[in-house]
Amino acid sequence: MEVTLExxxxxxxxxxxxxxxTIRPYFEEVIDFLKDSGVAEGNITLGLVTRGTSDLWNYGxxxxxxxxxxxxxxxxxxxx
Numbered sequence: 001m002e003v004t005l006e007x008x009x010x011x012x013x014x015x016x017x018x019x020x021x022t023i024r025p026y027f028e029e030v031i032d033f034l035k036d037s038g039v040a041e042g043n044i045t046l047g048l049v050t051r052g053t054s055d056l057w058n059y060g061x062x063x064x065x066x067x068x069x070x071x072x073x074x075x076x077x078x079x080x
Contacts, residue, residue, distance in 0.1 A: 003031070003049045011050040026056040033066075038078040048073050 001007070005020065005027045014023070030052035034044050052070045 001046060003044055003046050007046055008050050008053050011046060012054055023053060023057055026053045029056060034074055034077070037074055039074060040077075040080070043077045043080050045077070048077070 005024055008027055009015075009019065009023060012023075027049065030049050031044065033052070034048070035041065048070065051073075052066055055066045055070055056064050058064055
């Protein structure tokens, strides 16, 4: 399955496009992080991108940091 902004937003429980412009930069940052970390494009999963996007967005709470799970799974996928 190709990981797209639309299916990440669906996995986050967000319907419609009213949050698209807000979430897009976080989605793109997660994809770039994974690629720059050595994760092959074919190994990037919907679940991990959703987790990372949600971590960074955090409903505007200002926390904005990736979770330990995200880092662990990204490392696993980079070695795959």
